[in-house]
Amino acid sequence: MKIILTGGAGFIGSNVADRxxxxxxxxxxxxxxxxxxxxNVNRKARFLKVDIRSAVIDKIFERIKPDILCHHAAQIDVRxxxxxxxxxxxxxxxxxxxxxxxxxxxxxxxxxFASTGGAIYGEQDYFPADEKHPARxxxxxxxxxxxxxxxxxFYRETHGLEYISLRYANxxxxxxxxxxxxxxxxxxxxxLLSGKRAVIHGDGKxxxxxxxxxxxxxxxxxALGYPKSDVFNIGTGIETDIxxxxxxxxxxxxxxxxEIHAPPKPGEQDRSVLDCARAEGFLKWKPKCKLxxxxxxxxEFFQKTKxxxxxxxxx
Ligand SMILES: NC(=O)c1ccc[n+]([C@@H]2O[C@H](COP(=O)([O-])OP(=O)(O)OC[C@H]3O[C@@H](n4cnc5c(N)ncnc54)[C@H](O)[C@@H]3O)[C@@H](O)[C@H]2O)c1
Numbered sequence: 001m002k003i004i005l006t007g008g009a010g011f012i013g014s015n016v017a018d019r020x021x022x023x024x025x026x027x028x029x030x031x032x033x034x035x036x037x038x039x040n041v042n043r044k045a046r047f048l049k050v051d052i053r054s055a056v057i058d059k060i061f062e063r064i065k066p067d068i069l070c071h072h073a074a075q076i077d078v079r080x081x082x083x084x085x086x087x088x089x090x091x092x093x094x095x096x097x098x099x100x101x102x103x104x105x106x107x108x109x110x111x112x113f114a115s116t117g118g119a120i121y122g123e124q125d126y127f128p129a130d131e132k133h134p135a136r137x138x139x140x141x142x143x144x145x146x147x148x149x150x151x152x153x154f155y156r157e158t159h160g161l162e163y164i165s166l167r168y169a170n171x172x173x174x175x176x177x178x179x180x181x182x183x184x185x186x187x188x189x190x191x192l193l194s195g196k197r198a199v200i201h202g203d204g205k206x207x208x209x210x211x212x213x214x215x216x217x218x219x220x221x222x223a224l225g226y227p228k229s230d231v232f233n234i235g236t237g238i239e240t241d242i243x244x245x246x247x248x249x250x251x252x253x254x255x256x257x258x259e260i261h262a263p264p265k266p267g268e269q270d271r272s273v274l275d276c277a278r279a280e281g282f283l284k285w286k287p288k289c290k291l292x293x294x295x296x297x298x299x300e301f302f303q304k305t306k307x308x309x310x311x312x313x314x315x
Contacts, residue, residue, distance in 0.1 A: 001224065002026045004064060004108075006052055006099065007072030008045060009036030011176045011183075012114065012168075012216060016070060017042045019217045025224075028064050030057070031073060040175055052095035061102040068224060069103050071096065072114040074145075077181050081141035082267060092144035093151075100155050110162040112223045113152060115145045117167035117233045117274045118208065128209070128237050128275035131167070138267060149231065156229050164223040166216070169235030169274045173213030173294060174301035184245055185210065185295065189302045192255040202264030204243035209235040209273040212294035215287040222283050235274030236287045248292065252299045 003020055007013035008029030013036070020027050021044045028046040041047045046064075050056050052073050074092050075081065081088035096113075103111060119142030121129045137143045152163040176183045178190030191198040211234060219234045246259060279285040289297075 001067040002028075002064060003068045003070055003224075004028050004030060004061070004066040005045075005070045005072065006030045007036065007074065007114070008042075009033055009038055009040050009047075010072060011040075011173075012171055012213060013070075013072035014040035014042070014175055015173070015213045015217050016072065016220045017045050019221060020070075021045060023221065028060070028066070030060065035076070035177060035180065053090065053098055057098050058102050058105065061106040061108070065106060067109050068112065069099060069108050069110075070112045070220060071099060074114065076141070078119065078139045078141045079181050079265075079267075081139050081144070085140035088140045089144055092141070093147055096148045097151065100151060100161070103161055104155065104159045108161065110164070110224075111152060112220055113148060113163060113165045115149060115165045115167045115231070116142065117169050117235055118269070118272045120146050120167060121272070123269055124271060124273075127239070127271060128235075128273040129233070130275040131231050131233055131278055138269065152229075162229045164226055164229065165231040166219050166223060167231065167233045167274070168216055169209035169211045169233070169272070171213055171216050172210055173298055176213075176298070178302065184208075184242060185249070185298055186302070188246060188249045189253065189295075189299050192249055192253040192257060193299070193302055193306060195255075197260055198246065198249075198257060199260050199262045200242055200246055201262050201268075202242075204246065204259070204261065205241050206268060207239040207241045207271045207273065209238060210240055210245070210291055210294070211235050211287055212289035212297075215289055218288075219279065219283065219285050222285050226283055230278075230282065232279040232283055232285070233274040233276045234279060234285070235276055236291075237274060237276055238291070239271065239273040240291060248295050249299065252295050
């Protein structure tokens with residue numbers, strides 16, 4: 001199939017692109033490199049350094065005539081979305097609508113959308129949250145993701161554009177940006193390996209549902225062949241607190257650092273965990289990677305990256 005993949009220079013998108021290409025699909029990556037890096041883009045993909053809000057998007061769809069849009073490009077920083085909701089909406093809502101209009105005009109069959117199962121539900125009433133849990137986002141970022149899901153429904157009803165929305169839990173793994181605001185596994189792994197202080201905000205008892213990127217990639221692959229429009233949680237159903245993440249990474253990296261706590265970051269949810277029975281029943285998707293294995297693979301990736309940087313510096 002011909003697939004346009006937005007955000008394919010970023011963490012999740014680039015891992016998805018690699019797998020699509022391995023499966024024989026033709027992939028064109030659209031990314032403005034605001035947080036992504038060109039070296040992440042698969043060499044067999046066509047790379048277009050373009051903003052999803054650009055008027056050029058229409059021309060790209062006209063030329064490529066994709067079967068599928070896999071939409072991962074986004075403003076992903078929750079704090080930034082709170083500080084500047086207009087910028088967040090501009091990228092996440094208007095950028096997405098620009099893509100959806102191009103999909104309708106150029107007869108794309110389906111959209112696979114990277115949504116969020118953490119930010120959409122807000123503070124949960126029950127644990128784990130299934131897809132029927134009330135959506136009460138606590139950040140503009142969560143609001144924009146929910147809004148796009150509503151638009152996807154509208155485009156399907158009005159224009160027949162099918163969609164799958166994948167509500168990811170906390171995704172972690174190789175290529176996650178360790179220097180951003182989010183992505184505690186990547187941040188701790190990089191800092192512990194570099195001998196820098198890895199700081200736990202608050203008492204470390206906040207929980208998240210950590211899902212390994214390869215499992216998320218598999219959900220995207222299954223979504224390509226799924227015959228109907230639908231919304232699926234993509235997580236593990238397992239709650240892990242930040243103190244445990246720190247301890248596991250301390251062990252995996254061989255660090256001697258003790259726990260350091262700082263004041264909690266405001267506006268963060270206390271607990272988040274997803275019920276993924278729908279994805280298992282309908283999409284036939286189940287997470288395979290255990291947290292300890294995923295952590296080890298993530299640490300290995302950051303160790304390798306550090307070695308490469310050191311070697312390049314010597315040359
Ligand atoms: N990482 C997670 O835990 C998580 C959880 C839930 C949902 N998601 C969603 O998954 C998707 C990918 O997230 P990620 O963690 O890989 O982040 P990322 O920052 O690594 O990837 C986002 C990519 O989008 C690109 N981009 C941003 N704005 C753009 C624009 N205006 N035009 C073109 N490209 C643009 C960036 O350069 C980057 O390559 C996002 O939609 C995010 O909201 C991620």
